[in-house]
Amino acid sequence: MVEIMNSKDLKLAIEDKVDKIVITRSLMLDQPLVLPRHTTLSGKRQENGALPVLMFENSDGIGVQNNNTIIDLVIHAGENKRSIFNAGYDLNGGQFVFSNLTLSGQFSFIVREEMLEAQLILTDIHVLSADTRGYLEQPQKYGVNVLQGALTIYNFNPDVKSLITVHATGIKIGEKNNPVVGSGVFISGFGDNGGKVHVDNLETAAIYSTGKIPFGVADIITGAIFIVNGVYAKHIENYGEVVTYGVNDMVLDAWGQVDDWIVNAPVLSYGPSGVGFVNFGKVVNFNAKAPIETYGLGARGYNQYDGTLEHGDFDSIRTFGDGSVGVQISKHVGEINIHGDIQTHGEIGNSLVKGVNVNLPAYALSIKNGGSVDKLNVIGNVESTGNKVITYLVDDGGIVDDLSIGGAVIATGKGSLPVKVNAGGKTSTNFTQSKGENK
Template sequence: MTVNTFDDLVSGIQNGEKDITISRSILCNYSIILPKGVNLNGQPQENGELPLLSFQHSDGIGVSANNSVKNLNIDVPTHHKAIFNTTVQQDLGTFTFENLLVKGQVSIITRVGVEKANIIINNLDIHSADARHYLEQPQKYGVNVLQGALTIYNINPNVDSLVSVAVSNLSIGRKNAPVSGCGVFISGFGDQGGRTEISKLHTKAIYSNGKIPLGVADYITGGVFILYGAHANEVITDGEVITYGVNDMVLDVWGSVDDWTSNAPIISYGPSGVGFVNFGMVKNFTVNAPLQTYGLGARGYNQYDGTVDNISFQSIETFGDGSVGIQISKKIGTLTVNGDVTTHGSIGASLVKGVYIDLPAYALSIKNGGAATNITIKGNIATYGDHVTSYIVEQGGNPGLLTVEGKITASGQNSQIEKTE
């Protein structure tokens, strides 16, 4: 059935049509709910442009089970949901979202009673959204995580509950016009309970800003955030990932990832944003582009909990006071930096597990309990701020085999090259 008015679209759904094609742009008076097995598809108009489905004061398209939404532009108010799920049943089947340009959040949240769902996303571009006000928020390490422009969240505590996810060609936000909240947010119920399995997460550029006020220590966001209860086989970020706000991590893991590769710059502009922070279990993590942070207390790489087997960076550079280059608090395997590790700041406040503390902008810091099998820095370790130690190992820390092929320097006043406590 082909429709070009809102009344015809509603009639088609009510009459049990399974495949509905939209041929013209339509203003919808209220949300539309696709019953089980209904597919919604946009047909290019004479000039090749896909139709725009607009919603004035409401959420957009609700999906029930075994639905697809393809080849459309969708416009809802930024603080509403452009696509959302509506049904609680044991098996939701497969949701397919393909070739969509979206304003508003895309949200699939599975609750008690849902044991199975499969989500396939290809060529989804969420150009603007505000996901900060939704109350379903993971909590751990003294912080809550705000939802994202793309939110996939299994909050069924049943250990048999499983959400399967495959994402390709995902874009979120625009440069200097980020979405509000996380960019990508994918979570299971927790460390125990319902799971989310990601076979592949492939992104293009991601731009996000949590808009968290400075000084608020118990909320965070991430550009790409793999939360607890979620396991990813493969994550690839082929576009730059940039966060702009306070406590906005760029890449963050609470769950587990087998292989993560970033092929474009990783940048944080806000205070207490971390380029890559890991609380989870990561096997291989590779950044083939510069990692830079600019805000107060915005660190480059933090290993807080969990571990990583093999991790490598092209280079790490921080500019803010309190912005540590590399901080290792747990045991990891092999760490390689193919270029330099550089910090420019002095002492400043930085968010650590929900508490602000003062930190010097160390370039390489091994904390008590932090350890590595081996660390190789192929370039230089350099600091430029005052009252900073370039390389510090606290009592109870162990860097393993450390190789620095360049020089270790400390250029600031009252700064030193190395300290072992």
């Protein structure tokens, strides 16, 4: 072990492949620092208790290669740089440990063709700032590209035998009203076929992100938490609010598979065409114990576009904006329970649907052709307040086998209807209609 007080000694320790390097003072470096294999880099608290800061003048920060550990440091690179990145591609990368880190610049761990396996353990990581718009490795599906995240774990190896395993707790991204640019937490495999990522546990504090995508762009999206295809997550739990601010910024998005996703704090979208929870993958259990709310043109509450949700519990869903649907289901789902209300406050407006901008009324509950629900239970009301809106719409081919609404189906806008079931649609009728004319 060696204790380091200046950049010269740090460079010498790297050259000598010292296995344990302890930083005792804040340092400025003029180029990236690539750790030798099996090296641990840590910070030692200074006399006032502050952790040392490693600052990088105009470059990426610290590169890891194999069995590296980085703990107890503040790492400051530019927001369009990488504070931590993967710089080595051994066949077996071994185990990487990252703990108690405050980062400016992207945390990026991307596996290439040369690496078949790696294990990542992340504890108490706060990415203060990042801008990931310049990184071109992006998943492509459903007519859109996804921007990488402030914290990115990406298996870009097409080999189906390649696997990254992840255990992450205490992850915090951005700050309130000061979001990172791009996605927040981004975890992706190579695609439907190729390298995989297995997440046994992902626990987050608050997350704030935005893509700064221009209005009208339909083929680029982000997600505050994005579980992309090729990922299997056993357990995800959000302890802080998850918030997006801009155009096409999803809040919680799944293209992969999640066994249990628990949400303990509000899910909020402030931009156009955001979605609180959008699922294209397979989610076994989703439990939102706090409200999902959107405040933007065409920004929806919960959308099931592909895949399935076997069991979903929602506190309440409210949208404020033209074209902002409360719940829209286009595929089969199992049991859905809404413990409060579904409410929309808007009329017809532009919204992004599978990479295409379309006009949608702000339906509170919409079952599309091909969408089906085994059991749907709403404790409160299903309500729309905009003009020329159908509160509960079942399209041709839409099916709701067992529907129970404890409150009423309400339409208060001019020319609006509480319920419309098209000729080829099917729904049970265990609910009360209020206001408007059913046709």
